[in-house]
Amino acid sequence: MSARPIHPASPELLAAWRADPAAGDAEFMARLLAAPASGLQDCLREQQRATVLDLHFGAGLAFLSTWRHFDRMRTEGGAQRLHYVAIQPHPCTPEHLVQWHADWPDLSGHARQLRDVWPLLLPGTHRLLLDDGRVTLTLIFGAFDEELARLEAPVDLFYLHGRQPDFDADTSDWNPHACKRLARLAWTGARALVFDGAPTAPAMRQVGFAGEALDGALALRYAPAWGRPPSHVAAADAPLRRAPRHARHALVIGAGLAGTAAAERLAARGWRIDLIDAGPDVATRASGNHGGLFMPALARDDSPLARLTRAAFLFAAQRLQALGGVGTGEGAAIAGEICGILQFGRDAKQALSFEQGAEEWNYPQRYARWMGAEETAAQLGMPTMGGGYFFPEAGWLNPPSVCRRLLAAARERSDVVTHFGRAVARLRREDERWQALDGEGQLIAAAPVVVLAAGTQARALAQSAGLPLNAVRGQVTHLPADGFPAVPFALCGDGYLTRPYAGRICMGASYDRDDDPALRAASHAENLGRLQHMLPDIGARYSLPAADDAELQGRVGFRCIAPDRLPLAGALPDLGAASGATRLDTVPRHPGLYGLLGYASRGLIWAPLMAELLAATLEREPLPLPRDLLAAVDPARFVLKGTEGAYPVAD
Ligand SMILES: Cc1cc2nc3c(=O)[nH]c(=O)nc-3n(C[C@H](O)[C@H](O)[C@H](O)COP(=O)(O)OP(=O)(O)OC[C@H]3O[C@@H](n4cnc5c(N)ncnc54)[C@H](O)[C@@H]3O)c2cc1C
CATH class of the missing domain: 3.40.50.150 (Vaccinia Virus protein VP39)
Structure with a gap:
């Protein structure tokens, strides 16, 4: 194509x-x-x-x-x-x-x-x-x-x-x-x-x-006088039958970005929601970071990732606006800034590819433009690692405030019951309803539909244990904003830097294959190294803390990552029955069990569009992505015959 x-x-x-x-x-x-x-x-x-x-x-x-x-x-x-x-x-x-x-x-x-x-x-x-x-x-x-x-x-x-x-x-x-x-x-x-x-x-x-x-x-x-082939979008239905796929009541497991966005999109369509989370509030796990970047990815061949992130970024930007907008003032609906992001080329080769890509694609200036090394230095008022793509309508957001706003919006539209502090240990299907049970076997809630938005912990539930999801540790370093040179936009290269908010600047993030939840000096050192790589002169303008400074703050989280780094959005495959399937539409699925998982390092843009996709699927609406991209995010893509062994599950 x-x-x-x-x-x-x-x-x-x-x-x-x-x-x-x-x-x-x-x-x-x-x-x-x-x-x-x-x-x-x-x-x-x-x-x-x-x-x-x-x-x-x-x-x-x-x-x-x-x-x-x-x-x-x-x-x-x-x-x-x-x-x-x-x-x-x-x-x-x-x-x-x-x-x-x-x-x-x-x-x-x-x-x-x-x-x-x-x-x-x-x-x-x-x-x-x-x-x-x-x-x-x-x-x-x-x-x-x-x-x-x-x-x-x-x-x-x-x-x-x-x-x-x-x-x-x-x-x-x-x-x-x-x-x-x-x-x-x-x-x-x-x-x-x-x-x-x-x-x-x-x-x-x-x-x-x-x-x-x-x-x-x-x-x-x-009015065809013949039977319709199963490949037809509406073929499986009796003439003019328009019922949603299930009664409009869902258990949403997980109150991070994925789960709160799902609750909001479903509630907007009149669904009753039971939102369950093991934590005491929304956004206590990966979605609990102080600041994260909100931006698309570009590729000269307009790869599936570039197309998906474009659709997701533009939809998320629209939703942020509709939810009341973004700002750093007290009354802001969502904390953050649409201040623009400069994405440096990682090295000279990538920078050249960015520059050529910008010329070939001639993106609308409001979406992305090439910013040469001289201009990046002039804009930032100091030497930089070089040129890069500038995304004027991207920015940084405080994910917990996004989750809070999504939950509030869901409540404005429908009946939403929250079950905080309840961990789902088991899902059981009985009489066409899913029951969410805790560790003692007590029922937390039941509904015909489950949306599993549990991030890395989805692997603890039997129905999703075999999905190839990996937990990747990430540590963010929080720098005191006092005295930090004013940078007009957020930065990213092989790391990222937000602008100040509530006295802190976030800089991240490490990428580690272990499960240590504690802050550690080595990860701070990596982050400080990334900052100095992007802004080589920063040490002369700001007193950088030592990586082993006991006062140095930060946060550790775990990204939920699929092997192809794309999200999983849709009906979950019945892994026990799925072997040998060669086409996505023939993979057996758990009835009424859907996943919104694998948001990796892009939860802020994936959450709204994947939630819209799921809600549209459940309601039999036109879908917000074309077929090939739907296949790219289908949770069953890993079980197709021929992909065996290609997606190992980390232990
Ligand atoms: C260091 C770091 C930096 C990042 N930077 C960015 C960035 O700059 N931009 C960006 O867009 N993204 C970034 N991300 C990624 C982003 O944070 C995630 O993609 C996003 O938060 C994932 O949201 P989620 O709802 O899928 O998962 P989570 O936020 O982890 O939510 C899952 C929820 O499910 C609950 N849960 C799990 N199992 C159960 C159960 N059995 N019963 C009840 N509740 C359960 C958990 O308590 C949790 O609250 C970063 C991530 C990390 C770790």
């Missing part, structure tokens, strides 16, 4: 959209959608949660009209949630949207909200929550054919254009092969509104869509 930067809509494409009523005329669109035969009214009336896939998004006029219909029908007892998915090879810039939307004052309120969340023009899936989460816009910037093939979204209503290749030269015609990709996503009974649709009719009929002509469009319905 080719990785490439996103190019915004060209003047020619904008002109073609403007000339096309389906993209350029909001009145045409409103009229069409108001017609009963369009299917929108029925769809919003029949479903509690309606999903539209729009492959002709343009400046979003159909989206805005659909949202207005949804608003009206929601108050009349229709669908309570709208999922809107769109694929755009060449999206509008914010400036295009402003110009375009100005022509349609009736839509201005919704249009402003759309522009407020409009993402940076970066490839991949952008999950955007609007109207307090009632409307979810999943905007995918990438090639049509490729993204359609890897989309995971059961769809009620399609908006298509019969002359799609006129708007994107790289798109194939609506031949039966392309139409099959739509059938794969359609609920039985789904509708399709095809603008200028005559050219598509034969191919659509071949794959099971049939219907009638409307003014300017074809209105089709998916």
Whole structure:
């Protein structure tokens, strides 16, 4: 799969959209959608949660009209949630949207909200929550054919254009092969509104869509006269059945970043939560650090890690804002700073690769840019180890404050019972419910669904004991902020440095293969060495403590790391029954048992997106990642035949 930067809509494409009523005329669109035969009214009336896939998004006029219909029908007892998915090879810039939307004052309120969340023009899936989460816009910037093939979204209503290749030269015609990709996503009974649709009719009929002509469009319905293959996203369900996979009640085991984010995303969908943690409060283990960095990773080949961290970082940034924002003042919802992060190249080779990558990818300046050695020194007011990537909208956060805010937000939305100071010793399934039992066999709580977010300690439970998760010790050193030279942003290279907060600067972190929970001088020495490597002159400007200074503070934690360093998010494999499986969809899973594990050194960005992914999976919503990245985080990826021995479990 080719990785490439996103190019915004060209003047020619904008002109073609403007000339096309389906993209350029909001009145045409409103009229069409108001017609009963369009299917929108029925769809919003029949479903509690309606999903539209729009492959002709343009400046979003159909989206805005659909949202207005949804608003009206929601108050009349229709669908309570709208999922809107769109694929755009060449999206509008914010400036295009402003110009375009100005022509349609009736839509201005919704249009402003759309522009407020409009993402940076970066490839991949952008999950955007609007109207307090009632409307979810999943905007995918990438090639049509490729993204359609890897989309995971059961769809009620399609908006298509019969002359799609006129708007994107790289798109194939609506031949039966392309139409099959739509059938794969359609609920039985789904509708399709095809603008200028005559050219598509034969191919659509071949794959099971049939219907009638409307003014300017074809209105089709998916009603295949044959059985559907299991590869279809919505195939396993009876026609139009929309129940969530389980009753909406979950035990969440672990109240760190993973568990509190899961509680928040599920509670936002009306789930009852029992949140269980062995500790006395949230964030007592890995998530208890004073400060951690919050940033994406870049790669010139746009590797799965780069794509995943991009989606996760952008979603986390959006959620932080929605949760009340980040700051260091007393009233801040979340403690931290979006102050920017400079990531030094580890050595000359990596620095050169960063510089070339920045040129090739031409990232939006708000996402990342190359900062040469001279500029890093000028910005920091002292010599540095060299140049690096600068991420202006990254920063540092205090993880416990993130967990507290997530738990508070979950409580605002649903019924959340906390069980602090209770360690789950055993999980038992009885009568389609999981029981969490303590060491004495006493029941802590029971529910149809368990979300295991227990970090490294997940290995102590029988169902997850065989997962290849390793505990990696990390020690952070806390430097007194007094007298430390003012650095305008956080730093990372082979270590990291936050800005001051509550009198301390965090510097880390060691990477050790032992389980010693005590602070030790050797780890402080490593951290001080990392600092001097990043800022070679720091010793002349700040009185660095000795590594064995008994007063020197810090914290030890244990990262939970999978062999490929990617998270585990989804249904947990039944390891006893799984041997020999060759495909993820054939791996036997524990019913109702899900994991959010292996957040390694990136819990601050993984937690919100992985929680959203899990909640969307449980609710049968469009998923916020494409198929190949879902496979990359599937907890069952390690049990596939051929991977034996590749992922040893540490002892
Ligand atoms: C030194 C260090 C530096 C780091 N720096 C960064 C950074 O800069 N940026 C970043 O994004 N990430 C960083 N991380 C990683 C980040 O801290 C983790 O990814 C994140 O905290 C993991 O969250 P979690 O909820 O999965 O695990 P945890 O926070 O460990 O939470 C698991 C919870 O489960 C509970 N639990 C476990 N078993 C049971 C049971 N049987 N019954 C009841 N409760 C149970 C535990 O008590 C615990 O509270 C760092 C980690 C370390 C150690």
